[in-house]
Amino acid sequence: MPALPTTPAPPPGADAIRARGLRRTFGDTVAVDGLDLDVPTGAVFGLLGPDGAGKSTLIRMLATVLAPTAGEATVFGHSVVTERDAVTPRIGYMSQRFSMYPDLSVAENMEFFATIRGVGRADRRTRARQLLEGMGLDEFTTRQAQFLSGGMKQKLMLATTLMHRPDLLLLDEPTTGVDPVSRREFWRILAGLHADGRTVLVATPYMDEAERCTHIAFLDGGRIRQHGTPDEIKAKVPGRLLEVTAADPRAAMAVVDGVAGVTSAHLLGDVVRVLWDGAGDPAPTLASALAAAGVRDVGVRPVAPDMETVFAYLADPSTRAADAEPEVAAS
Amino acid sequence: MTDRPDDVPRPPEKDAGAEPAISLRGLTKTFGDFTAVDGIDLDVPRGQIFGFLGPNGSGKTTTIRMLTGTLRPRAGTARVLGVDVVRHPDRVKRRIGYMSQKFALFEDMTVDENLRFYAGVYDLPAERFAAQREYVLRMADLVGREDELTRNLSVGWRQRLALGAATIHSPELLFLDEPTSGVDPVARRQFWDLLYDLASRGVTLFVTTHYMDEAAHCNRLAFIYRGRIIADGSPSEIRSEHMDQRILDISTPDVDAVLPWLEAADDVQEAYLSGASLHAVVAADSPLTPAALTGRLAAAGFARPDVVEVPATIEDVFVNLVARHR
Incomplete structure (x- = not known):
């Protein structure tokens, strides 16, 4: 991926996003519940949380397309409510809805969104080509947007969002339905933007994407329950993580789930990830329990904590009471 | 395979000697001068979870639409549950189920009304619906939520309801086109537990996904790229051979x-x-x-x-x- 051409990035240090007491209700439903958020300039900030946690509502308020019920939020120091004209030229917002013109071709959609965002004519073509190549859309430039597959529609939306080189990208599950090859390309593009000093706020259901963020926040019930770097968040899960391999991983999972000291067990592909919070050395304990149950080809090894485990731990209702107050991690 | 009338309910068949759930030879589909599916051969054994993988736009959804009888191939043969689906799409429609990432649920209807609607689509007799409804509500963990409006359910609940609606007629073969797209990790796991439950009852599952950890859960995989199958086998065969x-x-x-x-x-x-x-x-x-x-x-x-x-x-x-x- 060639380096993206640059315009001067905003100075580091200042907060790209600052929200205080941000709240949004829909009738009786509280979608965002008095939320405080600081996103440093230059961060790749991941928003995680169960479905319905308030991620999309938060992003829509920051993108100035939805007014808060209460509280305030600024983007590069400008209010998203009273100074929208100062905010919108600097942001690129990608929603979960398909927002392209269905009867325009890929190239025409790129041209159109570049024009309304004031991208110069000379720049438009090169930039469109780079972005479409980077996302594997270059073969489809003449196809009408409505005839693209689901993942290609996502990629086209991202490409149009990037045309005007926004300082802040607000991405609401941009890689949902996107294939693994394109997802890698997409994160390569984000890495390039990050290296260039841009700020990215991205909601994602992919835990491997969460690992790549510089900061993450875990939302639930319209509030931020945890935030910090991926390592800081991982450190909050008590216990040790082990990986169990076996001829029949599902049978192995059922066995280890019943072993005293095991907090949780889940399948990740064809291995079982086990969270252990008991005393002693878990590896021999698990191995002997599996052998006694007749599970064959057993391997047990300690692994570094992963975000999937962290997510499951934070989303588990039984752990919610334990840390109901959001802890502020130093950043 | 005996040709039984479509409206006779039957349990999923577990007979290992039966014809494959899906058998394709030279299946081809073109749109104008674009070849979406380019002469694919594929056999899906019964009772398995079969993962159909490929980049966006490689022909996955087009293939599924031909297998469900909603799109006519340009060439080739497609046998689904022993039936030539090109010639007799109606003979197979009641024996298969379909669920996509866009759950086909009525948001302004209740859970129960959605299930009733799909039972009506498949002309399910009342006593059979009562039994299936019971099973589906328990499976989807929706007992006690029968009268809730679908729009008030979270994505995870809606997804399970959509699976329930797609299986209300106890299909022998279920097509799932990116069923977990955009679903959080915990809800994805719960959903896959339901798929395993269906597979253990003998239902064949044909699943597309972009989550590669889900691909590793499948018994067999096929990779399609530019309309052609470029690899197939068990996950470990795929890893060692390709x-x-x-x-x-x-x-x-x-x-x-x-x-x-x-x-x-x-x-x-x-x-x-x-x-x-x-x-x-x-x-x-x-x-x-x-x-x-x-x-x-x-x-x-x-x-x-x-x-x-x-x-x-x-x-x-x-x-x-x-x-x-x-």
């Missing part, structure tokens, strides 16, 4: 600087972010060892590089296959 590269995993605090360095190194074919670490892809016969790469990274001035060789994941194979067929 990977001509080794993967070196690099943990470093300097991810942003090491990535371009790796991309420029001549013996590294590809480098990418994998979770919090970097993966360097090298040829299977490359002399580059983890120790050698550690040494070179240290010599280049990077702090604390930690390099280990890791087994290829299904995702690695996917990317490798696409790169080779490009």
